[in-house]
Amino acid sequence: MTMRRAVTAPPIDLGRRKDLVDISVVMPCLNEEGSVGICVEKAWEGIRRSGLRGEVIVVDNGSSDGSVARAEAAGAWVVHQAERGYGNAYLKGFGAAQGRIIVMGDSDDSYDFTAIPDLIRPIARGYQYVLGSRFSGEIRKGAMSWSHRYIGSPVLTTILNVMFRLRVSDAHSGFRALTRVALDKMALQCEGMELKAAQARLRTAEVPITYSPRVGVSKLNALKDGWRHVRFLLLLSPDYLFVIPGIVFTALGFLGQLALLAMSGSSVALIGKVALALTAVSGSQVLIFGLFAKTHAKNVGLGTYSRVSEWVEKTFTLAHGMLVGTGLAIVGLGLVVSQLVADRQPIAAGGPSASLTILGLTAIVLGGKLWFDVFFLAMVRLKRPSPLSMPLSVVIQDAESDSSVVLERA
Numbered sequence: 001m002t003m004r005r006a007v008t009a010p011p012i013d014l015g016r017r018k019d020l021v022d023i024s025v026v027m028p029c030l031n032e033e034g035s036v037g038i039c040v041e042k043a044w045e046g047i048r049r050s051g052l053r054g055e056v057i058v059v060d061n062g063s064s065d066g067s068v069a070r071a072e073a074a075g076a077w078v079v080h081q082a083e084r085g086y087g088n089a090y091l092k093g094f095g096a097a098q099g100r101i102i103v104m105g106d107s108d109d110s111y112d113f114t115a116i117p118d119l120i121r122p123i124a125r126g127y128q129y130v131l132g133s134r135f136s137g138e139i140r141k142g143a144m145s146w147s148h149r150y151i152g153s154p155v156l157t158t159i160l161n162v163m164f165r166l167r168v169s170d171a172h173s174g175f176r177a178l179t180r181v182a183l184d185k186m187a188l189q190c191e192g193m194e195l196k197a198a199q200a201r202l203r204t205a206e207v208p209i210t211y212s213p214r215v216g217v218s219k220l221n222a223l224k225d226g227w228r229h230v231r232f233l234l235l236l237s238p239d240y241l242f243v244i245p246g247i248v249f250t251a252l253g254f255l256g257q258l259a260l261l262a263m264s265g266s267s268v269a270l271i272g273k274v275a276l277a278l279t280a281v282s283g284s285q286v287l288i289f290g291l292f293a294k295t296h297a298k299n300v301g302l303g304t305y306s307r308v309s310e311w312v313e314k315t316f317t318l319a320h321g322m323l324v325g326t327g328l329a330i331v332g333l334g335l336v337v338s339q340l341v342a343d344r345q346p347i348a349a350g351g352p353s354a355s356l357t358i359l360g361l362t363a364i365v366l367g368g369k370l371w372f373d374v375f376f377l378a379m380v381r382l383k384r385p386s387p388l389s390m391p392l393s394v395v396i397q398d399a400e401s402d403s404s405v406v407l408e409r410a
């Protein structure tokens with residue numbers, strides 16, 4: 001989905017002609033009759049102080065109170081979004097906005113819209129995305145609960161920064177400014193703006209802002225929205241979700257196996273060895289999931305390139321995988337058979353023979369599995385044109401085998 005999709009045509013109004021608007025202030029609003037009017041007035045004051053020509057857009061999701069009337073009375077253009085949700089509200093508002101600079105903020109009077117000149121100042125210096133930071137600014141008494149301020153927000157912000165190598169100080173700020181160019185580049189779908197900003201390599205700046213207690217009750221739920229945030233980060237990060245845990249568990253399984261090699265004579269030893277083998281098998285499965293996920297992410301345009309992932313892609317081909325899989329299975333089979341035949345020491349005693357047998361079985365399982373893994377990987381790698389540009393017939397290509405198939409659209 002791109003941002004420039006059609007929106008309900010604004011009523012003919014010279015004041016909203018594109019060439020007459022520099023800055024669009026967009027506010028989502030759901031039942032904020034106590035504050036939306038003040039916010040719209042402050043936004044107009046902010047626009048006036050900036051010396052630019054602007055518009056104020058309030059996006060309503062069917063407020064059941066007097067929000068719409070208050071917003072209009074204060075001079076806002078109210079647009080309606082049928083689909084619920086804060087993210088959807090923003091998408092609608094961005095689509096309606098005409099300015100080359102877009103400012104976004106809550107309509108609960110927690111952000112001070114008269115500070116618009118400060119917020120957009122970096123844009124004049126060439127920045128494309130400005131984050132209003134409450135943590136480097138001021139958080140007034142009662143504006144944020146203790147748990148948000150000292151636990152929720154810092155933890156989530158740190159996770160975001162670590163996972164995506166960012167350096168933002170306030171990942172959940174609702175007061176931001178961006179340029180039209182930045183908006184188009186981000187091609188937003190719903191959430192995760194700072195991520196998209198990073199991926200689109202926007203020039204990003206932070207400006208300290210003041211956060212005041214909101215009027216009315218919060219519409220977001222900390223746990224639910226916190227979880228959505230983490231979920232979204234994980235979905236965009238196969239490395240942290242799959243690759244790293246996969247490597248850790250695989251290593252733990254095999255190294256643990258070596259550490260217990262000499263241990264014997266007890267059921268505990270045997271249980272430990274089997275458990276470690278299972279750990280290695282599941283770990284390697286998770287690691288392979290990482291490969292699938294990274295390939296998929298790249299296919300849908302979310303992937304980031306790195307030297308390692310390029311190497312993996314070149315190395316992890318169907319032919320190599322099948323060869324290595326077969327090799328592993330043969331080595332494993334050899335190990336198991338040799339332990340059975342040699343019979344130096346009963347396998348059931350749980351000593352080194354048991355370890356080698358378990359390692360052999362593990363290798364057989366991993367080797368066999370690898371055949372299916374690489375086939376699946378090859379499937380995920382099949383190239384497919386985007387549905388939007390799909391002509392009557394499409395060619396699906398497999399780069400690795402250099403072959404293709406033509407599909408006719410029904």
Ligand SMILES: Nc1nc2c(ncn2[C@@H]2O[C@H](COP(=O)(O)OP(=O)(O)O)[C@@H](O)[C@H]2O)c(=O)[nH]1
Pocket residue numbers: 027028029030031032059060061081084085086089105106107108174214217218219220
């Ligand atoms: N249009 C619309 N606005 C919403 C929705 N949910 C929240 N908002 C608005 O989005 C802004 C942010 O929500 P808020 O409750 O202040 O979240 P908080 O700042 O994280 O506590 C406020 O202006 C809300 O009125 C929604 O479903 N639709």
Ligand SMILES: [Mg+2]
Pocket residue numbers: 106108110174214
């Ligand atoms: Mg708010």
